[in-house]
Amino acid sequence: MFKDIIVGISLTGIDDCAMKLATELAEKFEANLYPIHVAGMEQGWGSIQHLEHSGETERLKKQLEERYSLSLEKLPNSEVMVVPGIPHNELLRLARKKKTDLIVMGPHTKEYEEKRSHMWGMAGSTLERVSQKARCPILIIRKDVVCKEPLFERILVATDFSKQAECAINYGGQLARQYNAQIKLINVTEEESQNAESMKRLKGEYEARLRGVKECGYEVCSGEAAVEILHIAQESNTDLIVMAHHSKEQDPEKAFLGSTVTQVALNAPCPTMSVNHYFDLRCGLMYDQSGQVIDG
Template identity: 30%
Template sequence: MFTDILAATDLVRVSDNGVVAAAKLAENFHAKLHILHVLESSEARNRRKVRHFVTGEEIITSDAYEKQVADEIHAVYSPIVHSSVDGDIRVVAGFPWEEILRWSRRLKPGLIVMGPHSGRAAEKGVIRVAGKIGSTVEGVVTRENCPVMIINPAVQVKTAGFKRIIVGVDFSVSCECALAFAGQLAEKSDGRLFPFHMIPVPPYPKYSRENYETDLAAAKQRLTDFCGPFLGDLPHEYIVWGGALPHLEILSCAEKNQADLIVMGSHTKETQGKWYSGSVVERTGFRAACPVVVVTDPNALVPWDGDGLPDSAIGREKDRMIHVFTKDRRS
């Protein structure tokens, strides 16, 4: 399913949970693992000006310094990345989300693995926004049509085989992509799928139990009709219940069903000139006790021309992985 996996980390002398999980995935799928560390630029005018990973002093990076950082990273992961995992370590200077996108376009991985926030946020003087993923993940998710796996630092991925997969469904095109991806993953891992949909329960006294039961039955039928073409004969169980906040209900569903993976479709949106990946994705990815894979509909991607491709071509290249995830692709 995956031939190449890109794991992005901003840690040097400390193990990154995302890289460890990516190594297990690479071993399980016999994929090549690409570990990418971005030396974050101190200023836009000179992107080779970075902070030394030990002293914190501003320096102009060089081939020798980048090799030193790569050697440090190799020392951390050499006991973890076994000889059965083919891979490499790349150290580059620039702005993290841009470089992750740039190398994703070059390497064409089937999966990108990241943490929800910078592991060096305090060192950088970054103030985290409660309940939201970081700007690097957001920058990648809104512009990249390769599935992105978000792994919280506290999550321990003990096995690369995902047996119980929750798929958040809101009947969008992005959810079609998410369902098809989850189906392929479940087939490879002999897993079981749990498509989940939350019914919004209005806070009105006149909304009766009878109204709820009617909405529940209609939602279950709609979920069955929507998901059926993507699931085929795969083991699955439809779950529908009412709630007010989708991200909390998805997390609750994952906990109750002992899920080891959540798959979601992302919906990019623009607010006051800034693009966002969608509040449900942000809040779920930040709080989840298991890995979360985000798949974005190619037609919803934010244009990015950092690798020289025209804006109209971004996310619509014929060989991009996302297109194989949709069995009922709309033209």
């Protein structure tokens, strides 16, 4: 299913939960794993260009290889990388180079992002920027989870009927078929008076796309999107939330701040997957956008 996996790691250990799941997935699917740390935060912008020449990146690489040695010894196809630069730029660059089919990321502290913003004058977190621009799914982990069998049993997909959300529904449907999992589609409206029309639209637009899914449910509620999604995920004992990372904000800087997918991912009881482009699983069956199996 996954053949090339990138996982963002740091020297603080805050990404340990992401690293743990990434190594388990790589072992399960015999995938190539690329743990990457982007150096530059501690040294400051003016020092980035000197990190490689000074041998600092190599020193940090050895430090991280030692930290994760027990996990990586099970993975012959793994390579720890330390590169100087801006975190989201380097993660996206590596994902394009390796044609990655999954990026795994952990949470970042508020202090880390504030320091980054003051140092580089950039609004928005690495998590938000990678999620918004990556062409492969992003799996966001905020706490240790078990890589179980089957991998996913109850999948929750949130939609606002946008074009980006269709990508999330398409990918959620592929996962549900692959793992014979239950899937629930939800839409959060601004007013309760819109609920009946939204339910009609959910079934009308997406039932055909989810052909072949063992069990498919629909739910509409009104309120604050992130709050309602988290409530339903908890209530349904969901083990994966799938969403599209986007915003209706026209200002790209404002769009990075407080996005629904980030609010959900950093508070969810399970992993959250951000999908922004149509993407096919690397598995035995391939599906088109309407949910039909593609022969060959």
